[in-house]
Amino acid sequence: MFDLDSIIRPNIKMLTPYSSARDEFKGVASIFLDANENNLGSVLNDYNRYPDPLQKKLKESIEELKQINSCNIFLGNGSDECIDLLYRCFCEPGKDNVIICPPTYGMYEVSANINLVEIKNVPLTAAFELNKEGILSSIDSNSKLIWICSPNNPTGNLTDRKTILSILENFKGLVVIDEAYVDFSVSSSFINDVSRYPNLVVLQTFSKAWGLAGLRLGMIFSSTNIIHTLNKVKPPYNINQATQEMLLKALQHPNEVKKKIGVIIAERKKLSDQLSSLSFIQKVYSSDANFLLVKTDDATSLYQYLLRNEIVVRDRSKITLCEGCLRITIGTPEENKQLMNVLNHFVKANP
Numbered sequence: 001m002f003d004l005d006s007i008i009r010p011n012i013k014m015l016t017p018y019s020s021a022r023d024e025f026k027g028v029a030s031i032f033l034d035a036n037e038n039n040l041g042s043v044l045n046d047y048n049r050y051p052d053p054l055q056k057k058l059k060e061s062i063e064e065l066k067q068i069n070s071c072n073i074f075l076g077n078g079s080d081e082c083i084d085l086l087y088r089c090f091c092e093p094g095k096d097n098v099i100i101c102p103p104t105y106g107m108y109e110v111s112a113n114i115n116l117v118e119i120k121n122v123p124l125t126a127a128f129e130l131n132k133e134g135i136l137s138s139i140d141s142n143s144k145l146i147w148i149c150s151p152n153n154p155t156g157n158l159t160d161r162k163t164i165l166s167i168l169e170n171f172k173g174l175v176v177i178d179e180a181y182v183d184f185s186v187s188s189s190f191i192n193d194v195s196r197y198p199n200l201v202v203l204q205t206f207s208k209a210w211g212l213a214g215l216r217l218g219m220i221f222s223s224t225n226i227i228h229t230l231n232k233v234k235p236p237y238n239i240n241q242a243t244q245e246m247l248l249k250a251l252q253h254p255n256e257v258k259k260k261i262g263v264i265i266a267e268r269k270k271l272s273d274q275l276s277s278l279s280f281i282q283k284v285y286s287s288d289a290n291f292l293l294v295k296t297d298d299a300t301s302l303y304q305y306l307l308r309n310e311i312v313v314r315d316r317s318k319i320t321l322c323e324g325c326l327r328i329t330i331g332t333p334e335e336n337k338q339l340m341n342v343l344n345h346f347v348k349a350n351p
């Protein structure tokens with residue numbers, strides 16, 4: 001049986017969180033002299049007041065979009081803050097460990113290293129699927145988190161749902177499913193499973209499908225107790241006022257976002273077909289995300305060639321199971337056309 005109390009770090013369980021002026025007084029008043037703000041205002045129109053520490057309005061809006069109760073939502077300064085907070089709440093430095101399945105998103109590893117948390121690597125299979133037996137057999141009593149990225153970065157594929165459910169059912173720590181790219185996929189989110197699995201943590205972000213990477217807003221969906229623990233540890237004003245306001249505006253236009261997603265998915269198919277026809281591209285992996293992983297004859301020279309033509313892609317050829325691979329983000333239809341044009345000239349230079 002899962003017992004959250006047994007996996008929260010003892011110092012975090014005991015922690016008395018910082019209590020801000022906004023926490024201590026929530027009523028109606030006309031003169032606020034409690035937070036040492038500048039009551040004369042700023043050179044901008046606004047922003048002299050501290051933002052809502054728990055982002056109530058924004059969460060209500062996300063509640064509607066995601067069809068999950070506000071009390072199951074945590075907001076972070078990008079998913080990267082969410083990832084770091086999961087380590088700080090649940091992993092005792094120098095003692096606990098986490099399971100990571102490379103090749104995958106690099107921040108799980110970097111954040112573990114920052115927090116002095118041991119990593120148990122259980123690589124994906126050659127088909128980029130989870131090695132379920134490998135994961136389950138590497139769990140020990142100090143294993144706190146299992147990181148699963150689906151659709152996975154940089155491989156682009158979804159993780160089998162039954163495999164994830166089986167891991168959830170056989171692990172006493174938290175299973176974190178990073179769904180940064182879920183909006184580009186046909187599969188449904190694990191958000192709906194949060195009520196059934198107390199050890200499930202789902203990560204999403206506004207950086208990809210919503211096109212708001214610059215505003216820095218990541219989301220965690222999980223049990224109220226896990227959300228409560230994260231709220232205790234986060235910096236009091238981690239989501240700034242500008243981000244909260246801009247997001248509230250953006251959330252009024254879900255259909256425009258859907259349209260853009262549709263364009264990206266159509267371009268993904270087109271680009272995938274076109275790339276597959278190139279002689280020096282061995283394989284274009286199928287993708288449920290907004291990028292394509294392609295295996296090439298010589299990743300380094302192709303990468304350099306593209307750079308000379310002012311096109312920058314991600315060289316992933318040095319990481320496990322991605323030998324010879326470049327990761328290419330789906331651009332605008334015009335950008336993709338230019339990419340193909342440049343690549344077609346590479347064929348002529350390298351017949």
Ligand SMILES: *Cc1c(COP(=O)(O)O)cnc(C)c1O
Nearest residue numbers: 078079080105153180205207218
């Ligand atoms: C891009 C990406 C994120 C998003 O991170 P933010 O900090 O929210 O911008 C999270 N996870 C994965 C796997 C990603 O590729």
